[in-house]
Amino acid sequence: MKPVDDYFLNQKEPYQSIMLYVRSVILNTLPEVEERYSYKIPFYNCHKKPLIYLNVLKGTNYVDVAFVQGILLEKQFPILKNDNNRKQVRSIQLKSLEDLNHANFVELLLEASNMLSKTKKAWFV
Structure with missing residues (x-):
């Protein structure tokens, strides 16, 4: 069995x-x-760059569905929140x-993948 499983x-x-x-869905x-499986959590990479990861943060009662370049998507998708004052990651709780x-x-995933395909690196901040 894979570590992510x-x-x-x-x-x-x-x-x-x-x-x-x-x-x-992803x-x-x-x-x-x-x-x-990176940093002890599941990551989903597109175009050889991290797109999204899933996590349950300590002290929370939700699954954090985090988009690495979420800051670029938050205006178009207001469901994305800046949890824990992260510089570029935005997530759905x-x-x-x-x-x-x-x-x-699904629309958010497609837009995030499309955006990531046009950037040189995932972590830009």
Whole structure:
């Protein structure tokens, strides 16, 4: 079993179900995405650069669906929040599956991938 699979299977509910659903949407929406296990969390890379990662931050009660270049997307997608005063990462905080608008999330993934394909590096700040 891959380390990323272990990560998901070791999550408590409802986090496990949320993460597995988000993972399936990412993999089905972006067939070119590469799933990796980095910094002890799942990362999804497009165009050889990190696009998105999933995490449950200590002291929180939600899954953090974090977009590496989220600062460039937050005006177009107001669902993205600046949690923890991060410089460029913006995220969606999911406490339940009902918190995720599937169509909006797919649109966000496609736009984030398209934007990432045009940049030289993912971490620019």
